[in-house]
Amino acid sequence: MPIKLPATLPAFSVLKREGVHVLAEADAMRQDIRPLKIGLLNLMPKKIQTENQFARLIGAGPLQIDFRLIRMSEHRTRNTAAAHMAAFYRPFAEVREEKFDGLIITGAPIEHLEFDQVTYWDEMRQVMDWTQTNVHSTFGVCWGGMAMINHFHGVPKHLLPAKLFGCYRHRTLDASSPFLRGFSDDCVIPVSRWTEMRQDDIARAPGLRTLLASDGAGPALVADPGHRAIYNFNHFEYDDDTLKQEYDRDVAAGVGIGVPCNYYTDDDPLRPPVNRWRSHAHLLYGNWINEIYQSTPYDIQKIGR
Numbered sequence: 285m286p287i288k289l290p291a292t293l294p295a296f297s298v299l300k301r302e303g304v305h306v307l308a309e310a311d312a313m314r315q316d317i318r319p320l321k322i323g324l325l326n327l328m329p330k331k332i333q334t335e336n337q338f339a340r341l342i343g344a345g346p347l348q349i350d351f352r353l354i355r356m357s358e359h360r361t362r363n364t365a366a367a368h369m370a371a372f373y374r375p376f377a378e379v380r381e382e383k384f385d386g387l388i389i390t391g392a393p394i395e396h397l398e399f400d401q402v403t404y405w406d407e408m409r410q411v412m413d414w415t416q417t418n419v420h421s422t423f424g425v426c427w428g429g430m431a432m433i434n435h436f437h438g439v440p441k442h443l444l445p446a447k448l449f450g451c452y453r454h455r456t457l458d459a460s461s462p463f464l465r466g467f468s469d470d471c472v473i474p475v476s477r478w479t480e481m482r483q484d485d486i487a488r489a490p491g492l493r494t495l496l497a498s499d500g501a502g503p504a505l506v507a508d509p510g511h512r513a514i515y516n517f518n519h520f521e522y523d524d525d526t527l528k529q530e531y532d533r534d535v536a537a538g539v540g541i542g543v544p545c546n547y548y549t550d551d552d553p554l555r556p557p558v559n560r561w562r563s564h565a566h567l568l569y570g571n572w573i574n575e576i577y578q579s580t581p582y583d584i585q586k587i588g589r
Contacts, residue, residue, distance in 0.1 A: 291308040296308070301460065302459075302460065303459055303460040303461065303462065303464070303465055318582060318584075319347075319348040319349065319350045320347060320348070320349050320350065320385040320386065320573065320576055320577060320580070321350045321352065321383070321384050321385050321386075321584065322342055322349050322350065322351055322352070322384065322385060322386040322387070322388070322573075322576075323352045323353075323354050323379070323384045323386070323387045323388070323419075324338055324339075324351065324352070324353055324354065324387075324388045324390070325354045325355070325356075325376070325387060325388065325389045325390065325411065325428070326353060326354070326355060326373075326390050327356070327389070327390045327391065327392035327427070327428065328390050328391060328392065328393075329361065329362075329363040329364075329393060330363060330364070331361060331363070331364040331368070331369070331373075332364065332368065333523070333526075334390055334521075335353065335372075336523075337521040337522065337523060337526075338388055338390075338521055338569075339351055341520075341521055341565055341566060341569035341570075342386075342388075342569050342572075342573055344566055344569075344570060345570050345573055345574070347573060347574075347577055349573070352374070352379070352384070353372050353373045353374070354373065354374060354375070354376055354379055354387075355369065355373045355374070355375055355376070356375070356376060356404045356407055356408070357375035357376050357377040357378075357407060358403075358404065358407070359403065359404045376407060376410075376411055380410075380414055380418070382418065383418050383419075383584045383585060383587040383588065384418060384419045384420070384587070385419075385420045385421070385576050385580045385584065385587070386419065386420060386421050386422070386423065386572070386573070386576050387415060387419045387421075387422045387423070388422075388423045388424075388425060388428075389411070389412075389422065389423070389424045389425065389428030389429075389431070389432065390425050390426070390427075390428050391425050391426025391427040391428055391519070392426075392427045392428070394427060395427055395430075395441070395443075395477055395478045395479045396443070396478060396479075399431060399434055399435075399441075408431060409435060412431070412432055412435045412436070415511070415512075415513070416511065416512075416588065417588040418587065418588055419512075419587065419588075420512060420576060420579070420580040420581075420587045420588075421512050421513065421514075421572070421575065421576050421579075421580075422511070422512065422513040422514075423513070423514055423516070423572060424513060424514070424515045424516070425516050425519070425521070426476075426477060426516070426517055426518065426519060427477075429506070429514075429515030429516055429517050430479065430481060430515070430517060432508075432511075432513060432515055433481065433486070433489075433492070433506065433508070433515050436508065436511050436513075437489035437491075437492065437508075438489070439481060439485045439486055439489055439492075440485060441479040441480065441481055442479060442480050442481075442482060443478060443479055444477075444478055444479060444480055446542070447476070447477070447478050447541065447542075448475050448476070448477055448478070448480065448500075448501055449475065449476055449527070449530075449531075449541065449542060449544045449545070450474075450475060450527070450543075450544035450545030450546050450547050451472045451473065451474050451475070451527075451544070451545065451546040451547045451560055451561065452472065452473060452475050452498045452500050452501040452518075452545070452546070453470050453471070453472055453498060453500075453546075454470060454471055454472070454473055454496045454497060454498040454501070454504050454505075455469070455470050455496065455497055455498070456468070456469055456470060456471070456495070456496060457494055457495055457496065457497055458493060458494075458495050461493075461495050461507060462571060462574075462575050463495060463505070463507065463514060463568060463571050463572060463575065464495055464496070464567075464568075464571070465567070465571050465574075466567045466571070467564060467567060467568075468564070471496070471561065471564040472546070472560040472561050472564075473496070473498075473501075473504055473518040473519070473520055473561055473564075474518060474519045474520070474522040474526065474527055474547075474561060475501045475518045475519065476518075476519060476522075476526075476527060476530060476544075477517070477518075480501075480502050480517075481502065481503055481506075481517055482502065482503075483497065483502065483503045486503055486506060491508065491509065491510040492506055492507070492508055493506065493507045493509075494506050495507055495514075501518065502517075503517065504516060504517055504518050505517075505568075514572065516568075520561060520564065520565035520568055520569070521565060521569075522561070524557055524559045525557060527544045527547055527557065528544075528547075528548075528553075528557055530544075531543065531544055531553065546560075
């Protein structure tokens, strides 16, 4: 939450330069409070697990969140009970006239496909365009972030020779970013993907700013203020055992997969994994929610105007 200070107090400009969220008294007087309407466009096969992961992060703060679950209109999941989908999800076609303070677009296990080969790509493009008129801030995660940065800026994704798999240390590149408020100089993030976005491509796109990057895993978090969006190509939201589940699944299926790096105790898959990312995950999503709260219109119908 922000600290309210007189705009003329020296600490106001000092803290603002350091990335601390300060609020002038005049701005504080204009603030009203209502629940924030946050949508989750869930493209992951394990819908319930993914719901829990994101709800845990965005619901950890003091603000009231109205959490809405969204699915693609025509795509039918094979991994989640139809009764669950009917009870809790609405297709995009039904919500496209509504306004949202925030929207999370998750990853999807379709990285090996070109974007235009994805069966729901046409509707996905409609969703991304819709965020510019109906969503105040959008958070693209893994494939969702790759899709958005490609759609809005033409940044390509590149297939890797082997899966990037494990917990990678990332550097904070812009400590003044409001999304990184409270971050250490570096942090660990779970990574699980067969593709990458390259910093050279991102640097050529105007208006983008890389906030977190890794020597081993490349750029991770990119701010796109022109589209009121941020893109995270990795998985801050993962549970303690999510990488373990993926590893055990692939081993059982006979898929050639390396032990996820920097994840198990002493890199031994017979020992328990160690969560090194939980605190920064809460910081990132808490900062995102806080930024939405500070800037979204009180009248939700004014979003996008």
